[in-house]
Amino acid sequence: MGYGPANRRWILPLCLVMIAGVPVVPAGAAGAAGATDARASGGGMPSVPKNAAVAVDAAKKAVMDAFGVQEGHGVTFTSSLGVDEVSGRRAWNLKWQIPLNGRGVEEVNASVDAETGDVLSFHRWQNDGVPFPPAVDREQARRTARALVEKLQPEKAKKTVEWPSQDFYAPTLVHYAFTFVRVENGVPYPADGFHVTVGADGRIASYQYIWSDVSFPAPAPAIGAPEAEAKLAGDLAVTAHYMPDPGLRSGYPPTRLVYTANVPVPNLTPGNLYLVTGQYVLDAATGRWIDGFSRPASLPRPAEADPLEPGGPQVPALRDKPLDLEEAEQVARSALDLGADAAVINKSFHDAGAGQHAGWNFDFVLPDHSAAHAGVDALTGEVLAFDRGVATPSAEDAGKGAGLSPEQARQAAVDFIKKVLPNRLGALGIAPDQPENPKTVQGKTSPAGAGDTPPVRRMYAVKFLHLHKGFVDDLSRVTVTVDGQTGRILNYYAYFADDPEMPGSPVYPEGQVKPADQAKRAYLHGIRMTLAYVRMQENPDEPRPGPVRLVYLPVSPAPRIAWDALSGTWVRVQGAPQEVNLDEIRGHWAEKELATVLQMGALQPVAGRVLPDQPVTRGDFVAALMRMVEPSGGLFPDKPSFADVPPDHPDYPYIEEAVRWGLIDRQAEFHPDAPLTRMEMADIIVRELGYGNLTKGEGIFQVSYSDMAGRSARDVVEAGVVSGLGIMRGSDGRFRPDDPATRAEAAVALYHLLTAPRPRP
Numbered sequence: 227m228g229y230g231p232a233n234r235r236w237i238l239p240l241c242l243v244m245i246a247g248v249p250v251v252p253a254g255a256a257g258a259a260g261a262t263d264a265r266a267s268g269g270g271m272p273s274v275p276k277n278a279a280v281a282v283d284a285a286k287k288a289v290m291d292a293f294g295v296q297e298g299h300g301v302t303f304t305s306s307l308g309v310d311e312v313s314g315r316r317a318w319n320l321k322w323q324i325p326l327n328g329r330g331v332e333e334v335n336a337s338v339d340a341e342t343g344d345v346l347s348f349h350r351w352q353n354d355g356v357p358f359p360p361a362v363d364r365e366q367a368r369r370t371a372r373a374l375v376e377k378l379q380p381e382k383a384k385k386t387v388e389w390p391s392q393d394f395y396a397p398t399l400v401h402y403a404f405t406f407v408r409v410e411n412g413v414p415y416p417a418d419g420f421h422v423t424v425g426a427d428g429r430i431a432s433y434q435y436i437w438s439d440v441s442f443p444a445p446a447p448a449i450g451a452p453e454a455e456a457k458l459a460g461d462l463a464v465t466a467h468y469m470p471d472p473g474l475r476s477g478y479p480p481t482r483l484v485y486t487a488n489v490p491v492p493n494l495t496p497g498n499l500y501l502v503t504g505q506y507v508l509d510a511a512t513g514r515w516i517d518g519f520s521r522p523a524s525l526p527r528p529a530e531a532d533p534l535e536p537g538g539p540q541v542p543a544l545r546d547k548p549l550d551l552e553e554a555e556q557v558a559r560s561a562l563d564l565g566a567d568a569a570v571i572n573k574s575f576h577d578a579g580a581g582q583h584a585g586w587n588f589d590f591v592l593p594d595h596s597a598a599h600a601g602v603d604a605l606t607g608e609v610l611a612f613d614r615g616v617a618t619p620s621a622e623d624a625g626k627g628a629g630l631s632p633e634q635a636r637q638a639a640v641d642f643i644k645k646v647l648p649n650r651l652g653a654l655g656i657a658p659d660q661p662e663n664p665k666t667v668q669g670k671t672s673p674a675g676a677g678d679t680p681p682v683r684r685m686y687a688v689k690f691l692h693l694h695k696g697f698v699d700d701l702s703r704v705t706v707t708v709d710g711q712t713g714r715i716l717n718y719y720a721y722f723a724d725d726p727e728m729p730g731s732p733v734y735p736e737g738q739v740k741p742a743d744q745a746k747r748a749y750l751h752g753i754r755m756t757l758a759y760v761r762m763q764e765n766p767d768e769p770r771p772g773p774v775r776l777v778y779l780p781v782s783p784a785p786r787i788a789w790d791a792l793s794g795t796w797v798r799v800q801g802a803p804q805e806v807n808l809d810e811i812r813g814h815w816a817e818k819e820l821a822t823v824l825q826m827g828a829l830q831p832v833a834g835r836v837l838p839d840q841p842v843t844r845g846d847f848v849a850a851l852m853r854m855v856e857p858s859g860g861l862f863p864d865k866p867s868f869a870d871v872p873p874d875h876p877d878y879p880y881i882e883e884a885v886r887w888g889l890i891d892r893q894a895e896f897h898p899d900a901p902l903t904r905m906e907m908a909d910i911i912v913r914e915l916g917y918g919n920l921t922k923g924e925g926i927f928q929v930s931y932s933d934m935a936g937r938s939a940r941d942v943v944e945a946g947v948v949s950g951l952g953i954m955r956g957s958d959g960r961f962r963p964d965d966p967a968t969r970a971e972a973a974v975a976l977y978h979l980l981t982a983p984r985p986r987p
Contacts, residue, residue, distance in 0.1 A: 278340035285318040285338035300325040316340040348433040358398045358980045360426040367402040367424035375420045390783045394801045397826045397854050401431045405495050411445040415759040416494040436496040440774050447510035454755035454778040462489050464745045465528040469700040472788045473797040481732040484788035485745035488526045491782045508778035520762045531655025531691045538652030548604035554586035558600040561609045561646045567593045580730035609646050612718040629711040635686035638713045639706040653693045661686040664710050684710030694724050733874040737792040745789045756781040810836045816970040819977035828854040841966035845898030849880035868896035889913045901966035908944040916985050931961035953978040
């Protein structure tokens with residue numbers, strides 16, 4: 227319990243900083259650590275190798291001067307000559323390890339162009355925590371970042387413009403991020419430029435410099451920005467999906483109903499040079515969408531479909547008792563047309579577990595000596611898995627003609643689903659773009675004909691959409707693989723996350739769903755078509771750099787990964803600041819603390835409002851505290867601890883995690899919507915800090931609050947702890963233990979909790 231956020235907050239950001247680092251691939255021997263200045267093994271690397279114009283000492287000095295790296299007792303320095311992975315240039319790879327007076331180690335990595343002496347990259351990390359509150363605000367950090375760019379590259383800095391960047395929180399601010407992209411002919415080229423992060427301590431945390439030798443076409447678009455915006459408005463489509471929270475990259479994300487768009491915003495920044503699969507830009511010469519290989523592209527069609535049987539059954543009734551062995555085998559034989567000649571060579575039963583009912587598995591040998599596997603749900607009586615395997619194509623396959631068309635393969639899959647899942651046809655559909663391009667399996671040529679064309683078997687994978695209350699359910703999956711030659715079903719798998727009595731099944735949120743038109747307007751408001759240069763690629767089979775093209779690029783000031791269909795707000799990406807309108811709290815006595823805990827995503831707005839002087843509810847405070855100390859989320863137990871906090875309650879995972887941590891006690895009800903008293907807030911805070919043992923003694927604390935006379939010894943200790951640490955304050959000589967805590971008071975307490983000292987383990 228004493229292992230609080232201040233002691234573990236560094237772990238995630240440091241991992242991310244290390245991932246973000248751009249190493250150089252050694253071309254010579256790597257430096258050996260341990261000495262004050264270890265160059266390389268085997269006698270040491272020459273200061274200026276024959277193929278490097280810049281001495282390592284000059285490269286080292288450039289980094290130390292620019293970033294304030296200090297050397298002293300215990301500092302180790304290593305160097306090697308290699309190739310910078312991003313620019314492809316020969317570069318010095320420099321590394322310092324700096325002891326922090328018993329508080330851990332600071333590691334610095336940098337690369338310097340071995341021909342020009344330009345600093346290409348710099349990354350600094352340390353394991354002694356992230357300071358809170360930040361030593362600088364964002365504008366101060368921006369000036370620091372801009373000054374560095376102008377110092378290192380004064381002429382190129384004049385040819386840049388600031389580009390959208392995302393600060394990083396985990397859960398407090400780890401670093402501010404700034405991107406300055408290259409401008410040519412008045413048009414930004416976001417693949418080149420500078421990316422700089424400034425840590426919460428006000429120092430440069432990382433620096434990346436990319437400036438390519440490329441040619442740019444004339445800035446003469448055939449269409450203007452209004453036409454590009456109109457094209458986006460006409461082609462952008464949104465679809466509502468149930469999916470795990472797309473903003474969380476770790477932990478146990480809850481299910482959300484969100485709208486996603488078919489026009490993703492490419493993350494083109496210095497170091498991220500190319501479009502990736504599924505990203506599109508508008509060709510400024512033709513006004514048409516193209517992909518990263520300059521190929522004409524159609525935007526993906528929304529993943530929508532009508533049920534195979536409108537108004538038909540959606541969920542099968544569960545059996546009173548599970549199928550026995552004979553019943554399950556008969557279900558498999560009948561549904562899959564295996565017949566009596568198929569011999570069972572293996573059978574097994576599995577109990578219900580996370581994400582599955584109890585069921586039977588069978589392995590068959592068919593009359594043609596091929597094998598097949600089938601899985602049967604013992605409670606629904608359905609076949610949910612089948613695999614016949616894919617035989618290597620023979621010469622006979624090569625002479626069987628063209629085989630099935632995509633439409634015929636699609637119909638074969640539909641016919642199969644209607645047979646094996648008749649009680650779900652009202653909740654299953656198939657998207658218009660199915661099946662996708664067939665996959666192929668290639669056989670061998672005949673021994674006598676080295677020039678013969680190898681036989682090929684085509685397979686169509688057909689994906690079905692599962693609908694939960696009319697919306698696409700991405701948590702469930704149904705796929706059928708059809709032999710493109712014979713129409714035979716080769717493989718089938720079905721999983722339904724919303725089945726009743728399924729252990730560990732997700733909770734599907736409910737509420738009034740915002741209309742699709744409103745979601746589309748939100749996307750159009752958040753995305754701007756920006757004239758830009760983009761580096762294309764050539765040859766999709768073996769990608770290589772292609773020409774720079776003038777395009778209209780979808781750009782957004784913040785990540786637009788999904789729009790919540792119930793709350794009507796953007797899904798917050800883990801690590802990104804929460805977007806909040808702070809006008810309501812300008813000049814409020816707790817403005818600083820409110821703004822901080824709101825932007826870090828701990829305290830949540832209420833219907834878009836901050837409501838600083840309204841009481842904070844018990845559920846809201848516990849959820850805010852747990853978001854702050856456990857940003858990656860907690861466990862999602864099947865059985866709730868409180869009757870009034872069921873699994874579909876929005877604060878359920880946070881309240882359950884607080885129970886697991888011992889911050890609140892398990893009892894009949896929690897009353898999540900009731901106001902939290904100041905005494906209750908003090909109790910939760912003392913437990914989280916790890917001072918709970920102090921409440922077992924009497925007379926440890928003497929408090930001067932007049933309204934604490936006659937209170938229990940535990941209450942007196944808790945009031946003394948939170949007051950002594952400056953986390954909570956009384957007024958007019960009173961602690962006001964039974965008064966409801968306001969949202970502003972909760973924000974102040976959470977803010978100061980981050981800096982409060984904790985008992986040693």
